[in-house]
Amino acid sequence: METQIPQLLPRLEAHRIAGLDAGPAAFYPAYHGFSLVNLPASVCQWLGAPPFGAAPLAPEIFNRWPRNFRQVVFLLVDGLGLRMLEEALSADDEDGLGAAWRSAAEGAVLAPLTSIVPSTTAAALTTLWTAVPPSEHGVFAYEVWLKEYGLIANMILHSPASYVGEVGSLSRAGFNPETFLPVPTLGPHLRRHGVHPFAFQHSSIAHSGLSKMLFPGVDVIPFRTQSDLWVTLDRVMDEPVEERRYLYVYWGDLDEIMHRFGPKDERTRLELAVFSRQFARFVQKRRAAGRGDTLLILTADHGHNDTPRSPHFEVRNHPKLLDCLVMPPSGEGRLPVVYLRPGREAAFRRYVEREWPGTFQIIPSGEAVRAGLFGARVNERFRDRVGDLTLVPQVDSAYWWFGARDNLLLGRHGGMSRSEMLIPFFALTL
16 A cells, blocks of 8 residues: 555644634644545546536645546545544454455555545535535535524534424425535536446435435435445446446445444444455455456545533533523534624633633634635625634534533534544545
């Protein structure tokens, strides 16, 4: 395996956004060629289609594959941060984790990339299918204040954030996922230029509101289990067609396990080990065919942080803090945004600094937007969705729970820590 981590990681560590101080623990997004937003244009060019959206990956990575491919398989492993993949590559063989990755990594290239801000699935997947950052596509976070609908919305379930057990109920307010985005999506672009796009999604989300929003012009292929996924993907790749193909695969089980039990739990390692063995088997089978016409890319939308439960970090236990706000915080548990009552900013800052000293860097949201934390160009509705202040956690285990419901999560993401922001770019030719 060729690793570009020693050469590129110091550059990402040194990268800053001019005019913005997100605190000493912040790891900044590298939208200039080393982030998720640069992947779609790269995929287009590797498939012989014109670029789409933001610029492609920096030459150090992009030029590693100077020719076009008949197929690109894009495997998005939700939550698989760079550190987790590095640990898997060096793991012992107790459960086959290390052996699987070392086998799959023969002839591969591994490079570091950054997620976007917030480092969260709803925003990241939308970036991968629009090729623009959140400030342009407008899907800011998991829970977003949508002024035009008068509510805080769950942007994955497409329901009011305060609702439990409801999926797609935003439609009652006139929300249409197929027309919500203010920017074009990748599927129609690929179609126009002779590339057939596919999306392999678990059957539980294959036709969800988020899928409808992201996948116009895309053939969605549901799968139920890993065995179903790998066999179906293999057979689709072997279909006797000459057309170029983009095969996007989303696997979300690892992220779900980490949310529920934490990234260091035994269940997390076992889940990754099971996936890794199946992935290695797939790579070995495709490699043995020796066709060389496919580029396989594996990456993630974000990494994860341990977030132990603590009543002290539950906003419902701080009524004086809530008195400073016109509504509950929204955004991400690891990157909350707040809407202040007039004249209450100083009181809010004092309360946060007294109750959680050194835990949050408080940034005026307008300042973050102007500096380009969420992207350089700004959609007209985006400013309404980021509130008055953005809170960036400076402690890995800290989180902000912003609802009346019980907190059930031991792993979170969305913030700007190293473990959340650094993701792998793992690629090889099959």
